[in-house]
Amino acid sequence: MATLWTCVFVLFNCYVFSVSDEVETTISPDTPRIPFTCVIGAGYSGLAVARYMKELGVNFRVFEASGNFGGQWRFDPKVGNDEYGVPIFTSTYKNLRTNTPRQTMEYSGFPFPDSTPTYPTNTCFYKYLKSFVKQFQLLDNIQMHSYVRSVKWAKNHWDFTYTKSDEGKNYTIPCDFVVIANGQYVATKMPKVPGQNVFKGKIMHSHDYKGPDAFVGKKVLLVGAGASGLDLATHLSNVTEKLVHSHHLNYNQPDFPKTYIKKPDMKTFLPNGVVFQDGTMEEVDVVICCTGYEYSHPFLDKSAGLTASGKFVLPLHQHIVNIRHPSMTFIGMARVIINRVLDAQAEYIARLIAGMFKLPSQEEMLKIWLQHVYTLQDMNKKIVDVNIVGDQMDQYFANLTQEAGVSRAPPVLTEIRDFNAKYRLVDLLNYRDYEYELTDPFHYRKWYNGGGTKGSQCPIDIERK
Numbered sequence: 001m002a003t004l005w006t007c008v009f010v011l012f013n014c015y016v017f018s019v020s021d022e023v024e025t026t027i028s029p030d031t032p033r034i035p036f037t038c039v040i041g042a043g044y045s046g047l048a049v050a051r052y053m054k055e056l057g058v059n060f061r062v063f064e065a066s067g068n069f070g071g072q073w074r075f076d077p078k079v080g081n082d083e084y085g086v087p088i089f090t091s092t093y094k095n096l097r098t099n100t101p102r103q104t105m106e107y108s109g110f111p112f113p114d115s116t117p118t119y120p121t122n123t124c125f126y127k128y129l130k131s132f133v134k135q136f137q138l139l140d141n142i143q144m145h146s147y148v149r150s151v152k153w154a155k156n157h158w159d160f161t162y163t164k165s166d167e168g169k170n171y172t173i174p175c176d177f178v179v180i181a182n183g184q185y186v187a188t189k190m191p192k193v194p195g196q197n198v199f200k201g202k203i204m205h206s207h208d209y210k211g212p213d214a215f216v217g218k219k220v221l222l223v224g225a226g227a228s229g230l231d232l233a234t235h236l237s238n239v240t241e242k243l244v245h246s247h248h249l250n251y252n253q254p255d256f257p258k259t260y261i262k263k264p265d266m267k268t269f270l271p272n273g274v275v276f277q278d279g280t281m282e283e284v285d286v287v288i289c290c291t292g293y294e295y296s297h298p299f300l301d302k303s304a305g306l307t308a309s310g311k312f313v314l315p316l317h318q319h320i321v322n323i324r325h326p327s328m329t330f331i332g333m334a335r336v337i338i339n340r341v342l343d344a345q346a347e348y349i350a351r352l353i354a355g356m357f358k359l360p361s362q363e364e365m366l367k368i369w370l371q372h373v374y375t376l377q378d379m380n381k382k383i384v385d386v387n388i389v390g391d392q393m394d395q396y397f398a399n400l401t402q403e404a405g406v407s408r409a410p411p412v413l414t415e416i417r418d419f420n421a422k423y424r425l426v427d428l429l430n431y432r433d434y435e436y437e438l439t440d441p442f443h444y445r446k447w448y449n450g451g452g453t454k455g456s457q458c459p460i461d462i463e464r465k
């Protein structure tokens with residue numbers, strides 16, 4: 001821990017040294033040329049910023065690696081790479097329903113139709129994104145099959161290099177502003193357990209799970225009880241020959257079928273199965289690691305001046321603005337938040353680029369950031385937690401509104417998030433059978449909807465105007 005803080009101190013020194021050394025020219029360009037903004041990724045976040053930039057008349061283009069917008073919410077039956085060799089970033093699977101109330105996920109001023117289930121399916125959420133793209137006419141601003149490879153600072157602009165995968169060509173273009181919205185679930189984390197090479201079965205990550213069909217009648221081991229682990233447990237327990245679930249979550253485990261076996265953490269692989277920490281062994285055919293994801297920004301060049309890891313990027317003002325080069329911004333680096341935060345960050349960025357508010361000086365932003373870091377330290381937290389917003393979420397919304405005039409998110413969303421997170425672990429099989437409604441920005445009501453197939457309905461008309 002001591003070394004981590006020393007490290008921040010070292011960074012502090014070098015930032016102070018170099019910010020006062022360098023002049024940013026792109027934030028207030030003297031040149032008459034219209035500044036051009038390049039956005040990486042056309043998922044929920046990239047679309048959000050595109051909407052606000054369009055509304056504010058910003059000159060921009062969104063560069064999307066795949067052939068479609070929608071990011072995590074678009075189901076793709078392929079595993080690995082697409083037809084042009086570009087990684088498939090989407091992790092969604094058949095029968096997925098949101099694990100959070102849609103009210104926490106809606107774009108500001110663009111609600112789902114009232115009769116939409118509170119926990120819509122992934123296909124319904126994708127339909128919602130389609131109707132959003134249509135409503136704000138964003139399609140012409142999205143350049144598909146454009147896989148961003150590197151973003152380098154070049155004195156007064158960014159050199160932005162991408163592979164146009166369907167042409168097999170690389171392009172480098174100048175961008176005055178860069179918005180990084182490449183997603184939070186990019187790199188998969190795999191557990192390190194001895195003996196993986198002797199295991200004769202299949203080991204995969206939940207990122208490549210597409211639906212239950214491939215696991216019918218199989219002996220399956222699920223590793224982990226995060227959002228994916230719990231969800232797959234409910235999807236697979238009724239179709240597998242047996243479902244072994246290795247995790248250490250303390251929750252109200254539902255009545256799974258008798259073929260469901262709870263186990264502690266893994267100890268070692270055998271050719272035909274796995275030994276667990278309690279010394280017991282289970283034969284399995286396939287292991288699905290629901291062990292989560294990390295941030296990944298392989299395109300970030302050193303010249304961006306940031307320290308990026310799987311859990312944080314620093315130093316960022318408001319978890320958004322690269323303090324070293326304020327013409328580079330991020331959506332989605334704040335952790336333990338709801339999707340509405342991504343929308344608020346998008347509005348902040350569009351307003352920044354449109355010149356609707358001014359950032360503090362770089363020195364001032366660094367001071368504010370360091371104050372945040374010292375507060376973390378006082379709370380006995382580590383530097384890896386630097387981007388956690390968590391229980392400060394409503395204050396964070398308020399801060400974005402205060403600094404940038406971002407439309408204020410209803411404070412009750414934090415309460416809804418917290419209730420949902422708890423209740424999910426109390427009634428895993430039925431927590432989605434409730435409908436929620438905001439009665440005003442501070443209150444909501446919820447009621448049981450009777451369960452059944454109600455959750456699969458999706459009353460979205462993509463043609464709506």
Ligand SMILES: Cc1cc2nc3c(=O)[nH]c(=O)nc-3n(C[C@H](O)[C@H](O)[C@H](O)COP(=O)(O)OP(=O)(O)OC[C@H]3O[C@@H](n4cnc5c(N)ncnc54)[C@H](O)[C@@H]3O)c2cc1C
Binds near residue numbers: 045147
């Ligand atoms: C399985 C799963 C279920 C989830 N369920 C929920 C839920 O129920 N509720 C909730 O609130 N959140 C959920 N999430 C979180 C989800 O990530 C957010 O809801 C939201 O999709 C984030 O949007 P995004 O645009 O930031 O990222 P993404 O949706 O991941 O979009 C990123 C986009 O960037 C593109 N891209 C990536 N790298 C590059 C590159 N180098 N060049 C060009 N383009 C690139 C990708 O192709 C993608 O289109 C879930 C996530 C997963 C993985």
Ligand SMILES: *[C@@H]1O[C@H](CO)[C@@H](O)[C@H](O)[C@H]1NC(C)=O
Binds near residue numbers: 163169170
């Ligand atoms: C494009 O750039 C990528 C990444 O740097 C490289 O691997 C690839 O070979 C390049 N392709 C062409 C056609 O130059």
Ligand SMILES: *[C@@H]1O[C@H](CO)[C@@H](O)[C@H](O)[C@H]1NC(C)=O
Binds near residue numbers: 233237238
């Ligand atoms: C498994 O199927 C039974 C009978 O259809 C059902 O009652 C139960 O809820 C299912 N369990 C899960 C975890 O889905």
Ligand SMILES: *[C@@H]1O[C@H](CO)[C@@H](O)[C@H](O)[C@H]1NC(C)=O
Binds near residue numbers: 372389392393395399
């Ligand atoms: C909100 O702003 C105040 C004042 O700058 C700051 O102390 C606080 O850490 C910020 N809170 C969040 C969650 O960003």
